[in-house]
Amino acid sequence: MADGANANAIAVVERRLAEATADNGWWREALDRATREGAAALPVLFPALARRLGRGLIGGGRTAEPSPDATGGEVLVDLDVWRVCDAAGFVLLRACTAITSEQAVDLFLHGDFEERTIVMRAHALRPVDPGTIALFGEAQRTNTSTHFEALCCDHNLPARACGVADFGIDDVNRMVVKAAFMDLPLARMFGVEEHANAELSRMLQDLATEREAAGRTVWQDTDRLVGLAPTRGTLLRLLGGLEHGSDGRRLRAAEALARQSAPDLLPLIEDRIARERVDAIRAQLTQLAGKWKGS
Amino acid sequence: MRIFEPHAHMFSRITDDYERMALSGVRAILEPAFWLGQNRTSVGSFIDYFDTLVGWERFRARQWGIHHFCGMALNPREANDPRVNKDVLEILPRYLEKDSVICVGEIGLDDITPIEEECFSAQLELARKHELPVLVHTPHRDKKRGFERSLAIVKESGIALERVLLDHGNEETIKITRDSGCWAGFSIYPHTKMDVDRMVTIVQQYGVEGMMINSAADWGVSDPLRVPRTCLALELAGVERDVIEQLVWRNPVGFFAQSGRFDPADLERPPNVDRRETFDGNSVLRGQDPGRY
Ligand SMILES: [Zn+2]
Numbered sequence: 001m002a003d004g005a006n007a008n009a010i011a012v013v014e015r016r017l018a019e020a021t022a023d024n025g026w027w028r029e030a031l032d033r034a035t036r037e038g039a040a041a042l043p044v045l046f047p048a049l050a051r052r053l054g055r056g057l058i059g060g061g062r063t064a065e066p067s068p069d070a071t072g073g074e075v076l077v078d079l080d081v082w083r084v085c086d087a088a089g090f091v092l093l094r095a096c097t098a099i100t101s102e103q104a105v106d107l108f109l110h111g112d113f114e115e116r117t118i119v120m121r122a123h124a125l126r127p128v129d130p131g132t133i134a135l136f137g138e139a140q141r142t143n144t145s146t147h148f149e150a151l152c153c154d155h156n157l158p159a160r161a162c163g164v165a166d167f168g169i170d171d172v173n174r175m176v177v178k179a180a181f182m183d184l185p186l187a188r189m190f191g192v193e194e195h196a197n198a199e200l201s202r203m204l205q206d207l208a209t210e211r212e213a214a215g216r217t218v219w220q221d222t223d224r225l226v227g228l229a230p231t232r233g234t235l236l237r238l239l240g241g242l243e244h245g246s247d248g249r250r251l252r253a254a255e256a257l258a259r260q261s262a263p264d265l266l267p268l269i270e271d272r273i274a275r276e277r278v279d280a281i282r283a284q285l286t287q288l289a290g291k292w293k294g295s
Numbered sequence: 296m297r298i299f300e301p302h303a304h305m306f307s308r309i310t311d312d313y314e315r316m317a318l319s320g321v322r323a324i325l326e327p328a329f330w331l332g333q334n335r336t337s338v339g340s341f342i343d344y345f346d347t348l349v350g351w352e353r354f355r356a357r358q359w360g361i362h363h364f365c366g367m368a369l370n371p372r373e374a375n376d377p378r379v380n381k382d383v384l385e386i387l388p389r390y391l392e393k394d395s396v397i398c399v400g401e402i403g404l405d406d407i408t409p410i411e412e413e414c415f416s417a418q419l420e421l422a423r424k425h426e427l428p429v430l431v432h433t434p435h436r437d438k439k440r441g442f443e444r445s446l447a448i449v450k451e452s453g454i455a456l457e458r459v460l461l462d463h464g465n466e467e468t469i470k471i472t473r474d475s476g477c478w479a480g481f482s483i484y485p486h487t488k489m490d491v492d493r494m495v496t497i498v499q500q501y502g503v504e505g506m507m508i509n510s511a512a513d514w515g516v517s518d519p520l521r522v523p524r525t526c527l528a529l530e531l532a533g534v535e536r537d538v539i540e541q542l543v544w545r546n547p548v549g550f551f552a553q554s555g556r557f558d559p560a561d562l563e564r565p566p567n568v569d570r571r572e573t574f575d576g577n578s579v580l581r582g583q584d585p586g587r588y
Contacts, residue, residue, distance in 0.1 A: 047392035051556065110342065112349045112393050 009063035009077050010125055016058035016079075017087040026052050027088065034095040039103045045092060046107055049085040050114040058082050069127035071164060076190045077124050077155035089118035090125055104131030108138050113146070120150035128161045136167060140174060145182055153184060159191030173200040176225070180207055186221035196228035205233055220252065227256025235262060242272045247281065254284040263292045296526050296540060299323040299547040299562075302401075302430070302462060302482060302509035303519055305352055305363070306344070307331075312512070312519045313359040319523035323562055324356060325551060327366035327401040327430050330373055332514045338382035341369075345386075349393045360565035364551065366400035366430050367391055374414035375406065384417055391425040397554040398422075400430025401462065404441050404448075407434060412448060419452035428458040428553045430480075435463065435488065442468045446475055458553055463511070465489050469501055478550055482511035483521040491521070491528045498534055503542040507550065 021027040026048070033041045060079030067073050093099060107119045120139065123132050136158070139151040152158055152175055162172050172195050179189060186192065204226055208218045223241055226234045238260070241253025257269075269289050276282040298321045305313070305326050316324070326348060335341060348365040356363035367390040369383040390396060399422040404411050422429045431449065434441030442461065449459050461472050462480035465488070472479040481489050481497070494508060510521035518524070522543055529539050548559050 043389035044392050047389065047394065051394050110346055110389065112395065114394065 007064055009060070009065040009075060009079060012060040012063055012079055013058065013082065013087045013090060013125065016060065017084060017091060020056065020058070020084045021053060021088070024053065030088075031092065031095055034092045039096045039099045042092060042096065042099075042103070042107055043110070046089065046111060046115045046118065049088050049092075049118060050083075053084045053088050055083045055085055055114075058084060058087055065125060067160075068125070069129070071128055071160055073156070073160040075125060075156065075160065078188075078190075081154045082121065085114065086118050086121045090122035093122055093126065099131060101130040101134045105134045105138060108135060108147075113144075116144075116147045117150045120147055123151060124155035124157045128157070128164045130165060132157070132161055133165050133167045136161070136171060136175065140171075140178060143182075145184075148178065148182065149184060149188070152179060153188040154190075156190035158189060159195060162195055169195060169197060170199075173197070173203060176200060177203050177207060180204060180219035180222065183217075183219060186225060193225065193228060196225055198229050198231040201226040201229050201231040201234055205231070205237060208237070220248065223249075223252040223256040227259045230260060235260060235265075239265065239268060242269075242285075247278050250276070250278070251281050251284065254281050254288065258284065258288045258291070261292060261295050263295055266292055296320045296523070296536070296543065297322050298522050298526070298543045299325070299507075299551075300509060300519075300522055301325045301460075301507050301547040301551070302327060302480065302511050304329055304511075304513040305356065305519075306347060307514035308512060308519060310355065310358075313356060313361060316519050316523075317359040317361055319520055320526075321361060321523070322565075323362040323364065323548075325364050325366065325397065325430075325547070326352065327398070327432075328368045328370065329401055329432075329513070330370045334373060334376060336378050338379055338386060341379065341383050342386060345390045349390070349395050353395055357566045362557075362562055362566055364395050364397045364557070366398040367393075367396050368400050368402045368418055369414055370401060371403050371405035371411050371415070371432055371434075374411045375408055380410070380414060384414065384421075387418070387421060388425070391421060391427060394556060396427070397551045397556045398428045398430050398460075399425070400460075401432035402429065403432040403445055404434050405432070407437065407441055407444060412444075415445075415448055416452060419449065419454050422458070423452070423454055426555065428460065428550060429454065430460050430462055433461055433463045433468070438463075438465065439467055442471065446471065446477070449477065450475075460507070460550060462509070463488075466493070466497060469497065469506075473501075473505060477505075478546075479506045481506065481508045483508055483525050484511070485516060485518045485521070487516075491525050494525050495528050495532045495534075498529055498538075498542070499532065503538055503546065505546070506542060507547045508542060 030045045058079060062078050065075035108116050123135060135151055139148050142148055158172055158175055161167050162169060176192060204222050208222050211218045223238060238253045238257045241249055244250050266289060269285055273282055273285045300321050303324050303326060345367060353363040367387055369380060374380050399418050402415050402418045431445055433445055456476035460478040460480050463482045464472055464479045469479055481494055483489055483491055483494055508522055508525055510519050512519040526539050526543060552559050
């Protein structure tokens with residue numbers, strides 16, 4: 001089980017949904033219908049979920065679930081963003097024995113705003129299948145942040161799906177760059193850090209350069225992610241970050257530098273330590289200098 | 296003056312129309328599904344159109360503080376087209392369950408053919424099943440007979456008559472509509488059919504009980520400001536403001552609230568709006584600063 005996570009996300013979802021739908025005749029009927037008729041019933045049931053069951057948060061925090069598929073990867077999901085209608089969407093999808101990838105995509109493409117959100121979010125707890133991969137394609141094409149976030153954030157589905165069928169590291173890279181473009185925090189994409197790679201670092205550094213040229217802000221997790229898989233230019237970018245006027249940027253650059261080793265550059269670090277006014281950054285740099293000296 | 300525009304085809308209008316409507320007091324719009332001026336030859340064209348009505352069009356209206364709702368239907372004209380009619384009826388149920396869909400419409404008769412009547416009845420049945428009110432388009436040609444035939448089909452269906460709006464009415468049809476218990480809609484056009492002056496006379500003669508007015512604005516010569524213009528004309532003719540507000544706000548709100556899909560209290564405030572927001576990557580601002588439009 002992942003650190004700090006409760007077990008059995010699905011059990012939590014089922015329990016909270018049951019509490020929220022006690023005495024709801026429509027929901028009983030809807031679930032019966034999905035069980036009886038399968039995926040063909042979903043297009044008429046999904047649109048009514050938010051209206052009939054509400055958008056109340058179910059809560060539950062970071063929760064784990066044993067792997068539901070052959071990937072073997074444990075599910076990690078933050079149930080604090082789940083609503084009753086999302087929980088119901090998951091349970092309806094599960095009630096249908098087989099859902100083709102066309103059916104999953106159809107629910108997204110012809111769904112209204114809420115339906116699209118529900119379809120995406122519910123997949124976090126489902127086995128990775130061709131429908132999941134097709135939805136990643138849709139998430140990559142949409143600029144509606146809510147829908148992208150529902151499929152890519154607050155759980156580890158992208159990390160879990162990496163390597164399944166056609167969904168490879170290149171797709172994860174494109175997804176992370178899109179998240180960077182939309183300014184979504186890395187911390188919301190569980191497990192993505194473990195997939196850090198030099199090509200992703202190159203893409204993020206290029207995006208950062210382009211943003212800087214346009215006088216715009218740079219994705220704040222750039223330093224962290226490129227620091228995990230340095231490539232050409234990474235070290236210079238991080239060192240440059242130590243002279244940035246923003247305390248946050250300098251701290252993130254210092255943290256990312258702590259993962260590098262470049263003893264030849266110690267004088268530059270020491271020069272910065274002498275002028276750094278923020279305690280936390282100075283402490284970080286001092287620790288780094290100690291490590292580089294020892295290596 | 297707050298206005299609920301109960302019949303406008305915004306799909307065919309430009310973004311400036313939303314702004315002008317908002318500036319003239321329009322706070323909510325009902326957009327019935329209709330004929331696009333040219334026949335569609337496959338059901339896919341209807342699907343994309345329906346998706347636009349619940350997606351992009353709703354998003355666009357919200358940028359101007361307007362609540363957008365819609366009706367879903369196979370319109371009477373294309374009901375006659377065997378290339379699409381059955382398939383459209385088949386896909387309607389999923390769209391009739393969407394949150395922003397608050398009526399079945401516009402349905403009814405246009406050329407008054409047997410297949411139109413069949414599709415009309417089938418959709419009245421859908422309205423009952425999905426618990427939605429109905430917006431009925433009545434023929435512009437042979438209006439009186441078309442009206443009577445429409446009413447007969449409505450009655451045959453067993454739908455509650457207070458859940459039916461018979462639209463595009465005139466002086467000839469008002470009495471039979473009222474006597475039936477259905478709601479009466481009047482479409483005010485710039486140069487043809489019902490106009491502002493005739494509407495003022497109707498209100499002076501019949502009052503506003505069970506009535507609403509609309510622009511039926513679309514891709515043709517029409518004016519999305521016909522309702523505000525009629526409000527002004529009514530006011531200048533001495534009709535009480537409260538009576539006008541009943542006609543253009545409380546009546547349509549009350550009628551469409553029968554769908555149970557919105558709370559009239561929500562219409563007291565603009566929909567949530569973030570002008571930098573995009574829809575499928577598309578922003579109505581086209582890169583402008585949201586503070587300066
Ligand atoms: Zn119309």
